[in-house]
Amino acid sequence: MPKGKGKKKQKEKTTDDGAGSGAVLMFSGPSQIVDDTDSICSSIPDSVLSDESFDDSADSSSDTELQFQVSEALDNLADKNSRTRMAALNYLNDKLKHKMVGQYIVGRTETLIDTLVRGIKRSQGGERKELLLLASLFPLQFGEDCADITSLLLSVLVPIIMDNSVSPPERSMAISTLTLCTFLLCHDMKLVEDIMHHCESLCSSCKIDLIVSAAIKGWSLLLSILxxxxxxxxxxxxxxxxxxxxxxxxxxxxxxxxxxxxxxxxxxxxxxxxxxxxxxxxxxxxxxxxxxxxxxxxxxxxxxxxxxxxxxxxxxxxxxxxxVPERSIKFGSESLQLDSWARLIQYNVLTELLATGCRTHLMNNGLVRDIFQLGPPVLPYLETKATKIERKLINAASAKWRSQARGKQRDKRCVL
CATH class of the missing domain: 1.10.220 (Annexin V; domain 1)
Structure with missing residues (x-):
């Protein structure tokens, strides 16, 4: 075959496979279409490219910076881009587990509840599970300030729980969220009994182990307060x-x-x-x-x-x-005695939700301490650092003691 024709075909093949000046590339985010004539980075918001605005640097930052991060994450819950919403959800869930950040959300509780209810109703998959987790953590820090969340979630979560077309992880998470919010905030025993009836219905009719297990755990949690x-x-x-x-x-x-x-x-x-x-x-x-x-x-x-x-x-x-298999949980200078099946089940539910953040909530969360009758939070002992002169005196005394100890051990023989 002549060289000229081969080169021509090769050139045509490259043009067909590559993205021409008018081609359209699909970005990994949903509904993101980027024209390749522009820089991809310039076409994507910073919050979509990375989750740097929601990283763990806030752990070592000042309270002002943490408040700014929390406020920004709350704003991004209503963002149109799914990656931005997921980054905000992950950040808020992590902070609500491991820190007491309720004071930074005061005044925005109604907006957050409305966002949660609408988001759970519309979303699905991973985003819905993160929203359900946030709905569980939110009342744990606010208590009675968000007492309306149970009745609002009831109308949204019960259809999800009973819908066989919804995935089992989402249904089990919805059961856990509804029963925990009811346990924390609801004082209407008629409503508690109604939710327990829903759990009992799942126990007798559902054949999926994950859903039945969540229903029994939630039912047991509500049984402990009847x-x-x-x-x-x-x-x-x-x-x-x-x-x-x-x-x-x-x-x-x-x-x-x-x-x-x-x-x-x-x-x-x-x-x-x-x-x-x-x-x-x-x-x-x-x-x-x-x-x-x-x-x-x-x-x-x-x-x-x-x-x-x-x-x-x-x-x-x-x-x-x-x-009752009695257990003692130590945290800081305090300890929690699990001396009944009711307390043991309540503690297990909280540890499943909070994981490593359970210790922080036992020490500082007033609602959690009320559940286990621990009284008001204990102020931590503030240790003062020794001054330079005090450290010098301590080191000198230690050196003197070491010299005396060595002298007693030596063989003091005279050299003639």
Whole structure:
């Protein structure tokens, strides 16, 4: 083939494959179209290119800078670009977990609640899960100042929870958010009971382990704050459902959630009237829990079998004799005693939500301290640094002591 024609074809191929002057490139962000005649960087906002405006540098910055960062993140929750919104959500969730930043959001609570409700309704996937996490963390720092959030979220979250077309992680997160907000803020026991009925419906009808486990955890959390006179009816209604879940469940997390729920239910029943535990439903539940405490299925791993047997031995003793595995959680100069199944379940829910930030909230969050009856926050002891003269005297005394100790150990022989 002649060289000229080959060169011509090669040139035409390059022109077809490359982006011409009028070509359009798709940017990774949603609905972002960038003309290649312009610089890509000049066409994209700084907040989209990187998350530098929401990095952890605020941890070491002054309160003024932190307040500015929080305010900017709140503004960006309503941004049109999804990456900007996600960066703002990640930043706010991280700060609400590990710092007390409620004072920086005072005056904007109504706007934030409205943004959360609209965002949860419209979004989906990862953004919806981050919004649900923010909706869980928000009332933890504001308490009664955002008491309306439960009733507003109820109308949005219940349809999501009951919609089979929504992904299981989103539905389970919605259950956790709704039950936690109700636990923290709701004083209407009728509303609490209605939400518990939704959880019970999922326990008996849903076949997805992740959703059923979240429903049982949320149900247990709300059960821990119910008036004692409501317990007998719940014992009769819910014990067979939890027993059936235990018999059919293959997921260890679901089994443990059900075992904890039964332990709490029997603990509260003993406080109400121990004679109620003589019913047939309680005996069947006790037998199922005992069988799981000694189960040795080969299809599950060794670690999983060990954890199941250890957990269900505790549940079996709790159901039979009211046993509670007491734990002491130390933080700073204080300690938290988990001496009931109610407290243990409440603490587990908070640690799942806050992770490493739980210690900060136990020390400084008034609402969390009220839940566990820890009293007002304890002021940290302020240590004063020794002056230069004091350090000199301490070093001189140490040097003198070392010299004397060495002298006693030496062999002081005279040289003739």
């Amino acid at each position: 008036p004692i006179h409501m317990i007998p009816a719940i014992l009769t209604r819910q014990t067979p459902i939890l027993t059936k879940v235990l018999e059919s469940a293959s997921d260890l997390s679901l089994k443990i959630s059900s075992g904890q729920a039964l332990s709490l239910l029997f603990e509260l029943t003993r406080e109400c009237n121990e004679d109620l535990l003589e019913c047939e439903e309680a005996e069947v539940a006790c037998a199922v829990v005992q069988s799981l405490a000694s189960e040795s299925n080969r299809y599950s791993g060794r670690k999983e079998r060990t954890q199941q047997r250890a957990s269900f031995r505790d549940f079996s003793q709790a159901i039979e004799s009211g046993y």
